[in-house]
Amino acid sequence: MxxxxxxxxDAAGNRPPKFSTKNVNVFYGEKQALFDVELDIVENQVxxxxxxSGCGKSTYLxxxxxxxxxxxxxxVDGSILLDGHNIYDRxxxxxxxxxxxxxxxxxxxxxxxxxxxxxxxxxRIHGLTSNRAELVELVESSLIRAGLYEEVKDRLDNPGTxxxxxxxxxxxxxxxxxxxxxxxxxxxxxxxxxxxxxxRIEELIDELRENFxxxxxxxxxxxxxxxxxxxxxxxxxxxxxxxxxEMIFTTPQDQRTQDYITGRFG
Amino acid sequence: xxxxxxxxxxxxxxERIAASLPRRYARDxxxxxxxxxxxxxxxxxxxxxxxxxxxxxYSAFFQTExxxxxxxxxxxxxxxxxxxxSVLAGADYGGLVKSSLRGLFPEAESRRDRKSLxxxxxxxxxxxxxxxxxxxxxLIGTAQEVWLPAAADIDMLIKGFIDRSKPASERRVxxxxxxxxxxxxxxxxxxxxxxxxxxxxxxxxEPELAGIWGAVVGSFYTLLVTILxxxxxxxxxxxxxxxxxxxxxWTDLIEVNINNLAAVPSxxxxxxxxxxxxxxxxxxxxxxxxxxxxxxxMTLPTIIIAGRAALKAVPPSIREAALGVGASRLQVVTHxxxxxxxxxxxxxxxxxxxxxxxxxxxLLMIGMVAFxxxxxxxxxxxxxxxxxxxxxxxDSPERAFVERTxxxxxxxxxxxxxxxxxxxxxxxxxxxxx
Ligand SMILES: Nc1ncnc2c1ncn2[C@@H]1O[C@H](COP(=O)(O)OP(=O)(O)OP(=O)(O)O)[C@@H](O)[C@H]1O
Ligand SMILES: [Mg+2]
Numbered sequence: 256m257x258x259x260x261x262x263x264x265d266a267a268g269n270r271p272p273k274f275s276t277k278n279v280n281v282f283y284g285e286k287q288a289l290f291d292v293e294l295d296i297v298e299n300q301v302x303x304x305x306x307x308s309g310c311g312k313s314t315y316l317x318x319x320x321x322x323x324x325x326x327x328x329x330x331v332d333g334s335i336l337l338d339g340h341n342i343y344d345r346x347x348x349x350x351x352x353x354x355x356x357x358x359x360x361x362x363x364x365x366x367x368x369x370x371x372x373x374x375x376x377x378x379r380i381h382g383l384t385s386n387r388a389e390l391v392e393l394v395e396s397s398l399i400r401a402g403l404y405e406e407v408k409d410r411l412d413n414p415g416t417x418x419x420x421x422x423x424x425x426x427x428x429x430x431x432x433x434x435x436x437x438x439x440x441x442x443x444x445x446x447x448x449x450x451x452x453x454x455r456i457e458e459l460i461d462e463l464r465e466n467f468x469x470x471x472x473x474x475x476x477x478x479x480x481x482x483x484x485x486x487x488x489x490x491x492x493x494x495x496x497x498x499x500x501e502m503i504f505t506t507p508q509d510q511r512t513q514d515y516i517t518g519r520f521g
Numbered sequence: 522x523x524x525x526x527x528x529x530x531x532x533x534x535x536e537r538i539a540a541s542l543p544r545r546y547a548r549d550x551x552x553x554x555x556x557x558x559x560x561x562x563x564x565x566x567x568x569x570x571x572x573x574x575x576x577x578x579y580s581a582f583f584q585t586e587x588x589x590x591x592x593x594x595x596x597x598x599x600x601x602x603x604x605x606x607s608v609l610a611g612a613d614y615g616g617l618v619k620s621s622l623r624g625l626f627p628e629a630e631s632r633r634d635r636k637s638l639x640x641x642x643x644x645x646x647x648x649x650x651x652x653x654x655x656x657x658x659x660l661i662g663t664a665q666e667v668w669l670p671a672a673a674d675i676d677m678l679i680k681g682f683i684d685r686s687k688p689a690s691e692r693r694v695x696x697x698x699x700x701x702x703x704x705x706x707x708x709x710x711x712x713x714x715x716x717x718x719x720x721x722x723x724x725x726x727e728p729e730l731a732g733i734w735g736a737v738v739g740s741f742y743t744l745l746v747t748i749l750x751x752x753x754x755x756x757x758x759x760x761x762x763x764x765x766x767x768x769x770x771w772t773d774l775i776e777v778n779i780n781n782l783a784a785v786p787s788x789x790x791x792x793x794x795x796x797x798x799x800x801x802x803x804x805x806x807x808x809x810x811x812x813x814x815x816x817x818x819m820t821l822p823t824i825i826i827a828g829r830a831a832l833k834a835v836p837p838s839i840r841e842a843a844l845g846v847g848a849s850r851l852q853v854v855t856h857x858x859x860x861x862x863x864x865x866x867x868x869x870x871x872x873x874x875x876x877x878x879x880x881x882x883x884l885l886m887i888g889m890v891a892f893x894x895x896x897x898x899x900x901x902x903x904x905x906x907x908x909x910x911x912x913x914x915x916d917s918p919e920r921a922f923v924e925r926t927x928x929x930x931x932x933x934x935x936x937x938x939x940x941x942x943x944x945x946x947x948x949x950x951x952x953x954x955x
Contacts, residue, residue, distance in 0.1 A: 325844065327768060354847035364838035366857060376856075377846035427842070434846050 306489035357431035363423035365415030401429035421452025578927025728921030739904030746813020755824030783822035791883030827869020
């Protein structure tokens with residue numbers, strides 16, 4: 256019943272959060288990396304996670320699609336609800352979860368396969384399309400939405416690794432989109448890119464917001480300000496402050512946030 | 522420190538770097554020079570080895586044969602005229618050879634002379650005639666000119682390995698035999714022909730009849746069993762340990778033991794095979810099946826270690842990418858990691874099987890050292906393998922086995938090269954642009 260209540264709008268008409276995390280504690284062996292993080296992610300918005308290096312942004316992000324499962328000494332405590340269901344529940348299938356929560360990594364990591372096969376891989380393993388024509392259509396529409404189609408339409412058979420860094424990152428975004436997830440996690444997706452490629456991807460994120468919920472880790476204050484509607488500031492494994500991006504950057508409540516965004520540490 | 526901070530610092534640093542450059546370049550070129558010397562030495566030894574083996578062994582690819590006029594006399598082969606195969610097979614073909622020789626050299630009358638005369642021919646000459654007649658009984662009653670194998674000693678004489686100037690008591694052919702051979706040579710009735718028997722027969726006590734084919738087939742079956750067992754087992758073990766196993770004390774223990782196993786002397790595996798496969802499970806002795814199983818045990822650690830190294834070398838970002846779109850762990854391995862690791866795994870497998878091909882010690886323990894004449898027709902027939910055959914020949918006193926030993930080594934190397942070529946082709950197939 257509780258779950259049901261959470262998925263329906265409350266009295267004030269606010270949409271329920273896509274992700275709702277409470278008391279999230281993460282340990283790498285003996286070392287605790289996250290302390291009691293409590294954060295809600297709003298649907299169809301871009302949420303950016305900022306904070307100094309090593310504060311646990313990636314760790315938090317990787318909790319959301321259980322990517323931490325493969326790190327052997329990593330232990331996650333607390334409740335992480337996606338649409339009201341705990342994703343660490345025994346009944347949740349991690350493969351299913353990762354199909355719903357896609358991820359784009361810091362370094363572009365296309366498969367050493369053709370551009371087409373890179374995008375088609377997810378739909379293929381999940382059996383999303385029933386014939387070749389549908390698959391081609393899905394691959395093309397994903398490439399179009401990732402803003403890459405025009406550049407690669409004549410060479411879909413070339414290896415994905417033959418593209419430039421920015422193109423590779425957009426290919427990885429297309430690959431994530433093709434699985435038709437609800438949430439896309441991005442861990443510093445532009446850190447390896449030049450300003451022009453970065454601008455393209457920022458545009459892209461803004462367009463994708465319509466259909467996806469996006470959580471992005473970034474080290475660039477400007478980027479966070481440009482692309483996100485909400486911003487969460489992490490420090491030393493703790494969530495210090497979260498709120499509307501504008502508010503965080505103009506009137507931060509916490510001294511540490513203030514120091515960080517004005518460049519006094521980080 | 523104050524020096525560095527002052528204005529002259531950049532210039533000083535440049536000067537220091539400039540001063541150290543010649544020394545650094547000298548070191549570079551010296552290192553290159555050492556490398557060239559090392560490669561040159563290795564190549565020189567390799568060439569020396571090949572030249573010595575080939576120069577000793579190539580003559581084994583030719584065999585001296587003598588042309589005789591053979592009368593397939595019906596009275597002697599098939600007195601009742603039944604053409605019964607068992608009668609034909611049991612007839613005295615050696616007698617035909619002897620009478621033909623006597624017809625050529627009637628002057629040999631004493632018992633001793635006749636014996637020396639008969640010793641010109643290999644004891645296998647009669648078998649050649651028998652095979653001819655059983656294949657084509659219509660030969661009976663005709664006379665044919667046939668090239669028949671000469672005895673090993675005559676072969677050695679023709680090839681120049683017997684010194685004619687030595688006193689007769691110190692060489693294995695007597696003066697009369699030399700005279701007969703010279704007479705045959707004048708009539709062009711003694712020639713060296715390509716030795717097809719060497720490539721089609723099994724082992725024999727008579728050097729001129731001994732062939733390598735039995736050992737080649739034995740090695741083939743043995744390695745087939747080795748690859749079929751060791752490759753899938755080794756690859757699956759490597760995948761499990763690298764991709765699925767949790768790191769705890771047990772997997773550490775297994776890892777240490779696998780590394781130890783790779784260093785165990787091969788003869789120990791032979792003892793294990795003797796105790797387990799032969800004595801406990803009662804598998805046949807001298808069989809390629811058992812040999813292959815023993816060699817598979819020996820090869821497994823090599824394949825596992827090489828396989829794990831190859832799997833480790835696949836960048837983790839590929840695994841993350843696949844997991845990120847929702848591939849299961851098995852899909853990550855089979856779709857991405859394994860194909861990328863395959864060239865490395867194959868390299869390890871080929872090193873392991875090449876080792877197994879040259880291994881003889883563990884096979885001695887399970888009876889693959891036996892003297893086996895028949896070419897094996899399957900993995901449970903008694904057989905021997907190439908290195909063991911080479912060892913057996915090297916151990917034989919006859920001069921004619923010396924060249925066969927070297928020829929055997931050449932065949933072994935050819936076998937190895939063929940295996941490596943297959944591996945290269947497979948690697949090329951699996952290699953991808955990164
Ligand atoms: N696999 C791991 N094993 C052990 N400790 C880890 C592991 N991954 C991260 N940590 C630790 O957890 C803490 C948080 O790391 P995390 O990668 O989440 O930081 P981050 O905020 O993403 O930093 P950056 O901005 O540099 O990427 C760090 O102190 C790090 O040392
Ligand atoms: Mg990070």
